[in-house]
Amino acid sequence: MAVGLEDDISGSQGNLIGRQCESRALGDLLSQLPSGGAARILRGRAGAGKSALLAEASHNAESRGMRAWTVGAVRAEMNMPLAGLHQLLRLLLGWVDDLSRAHREVLLGSFGMDNAPMRDARSIALATLELFAEVSRHTPVLVAVDDAHWLDAESAEVLGFVARRLGSDPVALLMAVREGYETDLLNFNIPELYVAALDEKASSALLARTAPSLSPTLQEQILALAAGNPLVLVELPATAESATSVFDRPNELVTTKRLQTAFAERFLDLPPATRLMLLVRALDEDATLNEILAATEVMGKGCEASIDDLAPAVDASLVERSELGIQFLHPLTPPAIYSASADTLRRRVHAALATTLADHPHRRAWHRAASVSTPDETMGHELEAAAMSSRAMGRAKFRIASLERAAKLSTDPGVQQRRLLRAAELALDLGQRKRADRLLSGMDGCGCSPLHDVRRMLLRDLIEVGFVRDAQSVEPLVVAGIAAGSDGDPAVALRLLRAAAELCWWSGQGTELRARISEAGRSVAPREDEPVLLSILAMCQVEGSDEALLRIADRAPGAVCDAEGAFSLGSALHFSGSFDRSNAYLAEAIQQLRFAGYAWYLPEALALQAWNGIYVHDLNTAESAADKAVVAGKEFRQPIWEAMGKNVLAIVHAIRGNTSVAETYLAEAESIAVPIGASAVLADAQLTRAIIAFSTGSYEEAFDHLERTFDPSDPVHHYQRSAWRIGELAEAAVHAGRIDEARGHLLSINTREPNQSAPNRLEVGVLYARALLANDDEAEGLFEAALDRDLRSWPAYRARLLLHYGMWLRRQRKISLARMPLRAARDSLTALGACVWVERARQELRASREKQHSGPESRFVLTEQELQIAKMAAQGLSNREIGQQLYISPRTVGCHLYRIFPKLGVASRTQLSTVLDDRESAAIAS
Secondary structure, three states: OOOOOOOOOOOOOOOOOOOHHHHHHHHHHHHOHHHOOEEEEEEEOOOOOHHHHHHHHHHHHHHOOOEEEEEEOOHHHOOOOOHHHHHHHHHHHHHHHHOOHHHHHHHHHHOOOOOOOOOOHHHHHHHHHHHHHHHOOOOOEEEEEEOHHHOOHHHHHHHHHHHOOOOOOOEEEEEEEEOOOOOHHHHHOOOEEEEOOOOHHHHHHHHHHHOOOOOHHHHHHHHHHHOOOHHHHHHOHHHHOOOOOOOOOOOOOOOOHHHHHHHHHHHHOOOHHHHHHHHHHHHOOOOOHHHHHHHHHHHOOOOOOOHHHHHHHHHOOOEEEOOOOEEEOOOOHHHHHHHHOOHHHHHHHHHHHHHHOOOOHHHHHHHHHHOOOOOOHHHHHHHHHHHOOHHHOOOHHHHHHHHHHHHHHOOOHHHHHHHHHHHHHHHHHOOOHHHHHHHHHOOOHHHOOHHHHHHHHHHHHHHHHOOOOOHHHHHHHHHHHHHHHHOOOHHHHHHHHHHHHHHHHHHOOOHHHHHHHHHHHHHHOOOOOOHHHHHHHHHHOOOOHHHHHHHHHOOOHHHHOOHHHHHHHHHHHHHOOOHHHHHHHHHHHHHHHHHHOOHHHHHHHHHHHHHHHHHOOOHHHHHHHHHHHHHHHHHOOOHHHHHHHHHHHHHHHHHOOOHHHHHHHHHHHHHHHHHHOOHHHHHHHHHHHHHHHHHOOOHHHHHHHHHHOOOOOOOOOOOOOOHHHHHHHHHHHHHHOOHHHHHHHHHHOOOOOOOOOOOOHHHHHHHHHHHHHOOHHHHHHHHHHHHHOOOOOOHHHHHHHHHHHHHHHHHOOOHHHHHHHHHHHHHHHHHHOOHHHHHHHHHHHHHOOOOOOOHHHHHHHOOHHHHHHHHHHHOOOOHHHHHHHHOOOHHHHHHHHHHHHHHHOOOOHHHHHHHOOHHHHHHHHO
């Protein structure tokens, strides 16, 4: 049985993904066969699944006891009269003897059998119709013709005639026709079943079944390239993991022979001038219509190219034309055209394009480099300059391919190694570990300069295990960074120094080494506010670096940063403890990183965003970002960020009271962090263990977990994150009766006076600890001073301050005064989902002999933001004015008010002022 290119592309028999409607239509057609015949043309693009539908219909017909035959027309027989019909009728020769003598002679004579004379097409069609009727006399029949657009004209005329006259004969005739092909079958008005592209859901399901282990990045890339085409979804995964790039190939993934045949076949039927114009466009996706025409004229040695030459390609549904240029209707058509064209022709087209692009130096350099087949240092230098120019900064794939090609054009081994190194670094930034590994393998390690050797070793570690394995590698990285700065390459210098700083950060290296990294970074940075430098200084905890960082942080991220800059500033702000500002930059970074394809930084950006969510108590954001960080960390083999993501998931569940789930995630995080000595992750794990202990009232155990992080000799100690735990340590100490020990640790923390406007993570922890650990004669003043600070970015800390303030007031027998902060604490903690502390607040309220209240006091069920909005609305501010002050949309303000009114028992904003007591509200919500 002949089959088409699209066989087996949608799933097993009777289970075609995304083809329920088409399968149902064909099933209905088979169901009507006993009472009468019918014909359908299945029409769709190459690879749409027409062959799979024919195969399914044949299987269903046979399962119903019918006869089913499938044949496939072939391109080579298009000019052979009756070749397609002959292939079909050979299967039915056993019934020819049952025909009338005249029709038997017509059929046999048509194929040169029995010495019968040839007859006209009408006679052959009538004879074929009688044969179909004879075959179906006792059993219904399905006849399927695949690739019917390749039928010769005579066969198409006969089958078209038969299709319109099946009448009461129980015969189903199905013919698959590829869109964009001319065929006489379409002139017979046979009912059509259009086989469209799969939708997004069906495409994802088919890809998941075809290649379940494919990485998320490749899944996304293949889904985009497939554009709903089932053949692509089945074929591309086979080559995606091992694909190697060709410099001038229009697509990064290498197509298979089957895909090339499907997508280039129509191209080969076009006139020479049309093919040439499409090849020009395939080799330069930015080419305008004028550039395409100009290059085509150069190729034609001055023969004028016309826009009318594109008409056959438009008619064939390969492209659509606009005033500006040509757009291919499927993204895999350009690489198929590339593969179908000879290498010498491609080089000539590149040369022709280069002559027409004098005003576009980076594109001109690309095409000049692609037009030669031997090393040429001049062209290599030109291409490298284009790759490193400011115009190419947002085009990472262009830069990598250009640098790799420039390396191949190099005549100097040292220059070649430099270009390969930079290309490998960029490939790793995109998450293309195999490509980076291949680029490094092309280097001669023995001939590397010391600087190149350090860079190569750094890349090798990152490729193989996702991080620098040896803490002793920090010193060579610093030396190499200084050397790169001296060589006039600050970008490489900062890259090396950031790697050194990051290694120090997660492994907890000493103060002197961090100071050297900071000094080296400042010596090579082109300016003080360089984002990468600020991230280095923040990781090394350099005194005084916060001022420059906070000056930049107040700007809008999208207006001042590219992807790498936003990531660097977002991470710097995280390391400095300014999590709300960090979130703004990391959100911008994640969006730009995904758009630009810089996948390598995504796991870290997501892990830091997740921890920011914990610190500002946005648990939903924390959980979502952590889930993504775990997936990305696994995909790109960056275990430290996978471990941090799992730790965040553990702490989210711990705060919500799901201790068993929290302990599972925590064990997984520690199993990753302990072997690699990631002290930053282990310090965070101790915080998670402490919160789990809080939930069970085991405050002594919680204190022990947290105190370990303050011991420099303990593996869980971290020079930065341990000090962030001082607030939780103080809280555990208050309940465990170990206040003196906690006071000693508080005194050991080196911190300046907390920022008056918006304290960072360390400063707010110190504010919290000072109030909790104070003597009774100082406590009230410290609690009130802490609550007077702007803690909008720290809602959980503020709620816990209110809780402990109420507890302190109750211990001082100020029972009535204690109830107000305890109520506010209970309601805020409930709104935040902080189950660990909610029950404690309720216990304290019961101990204060709290009574049930109704009416105005129901306002304390509002969250802090709702209370703030209610106050502003009571003052007469409009939704737009409230939104401008709180940096939210007017619509969001309206949604909040919709929830606030029933909570307060009011029907309109004019009633808010009678319900809210401004003085009392300010005392709680300020």
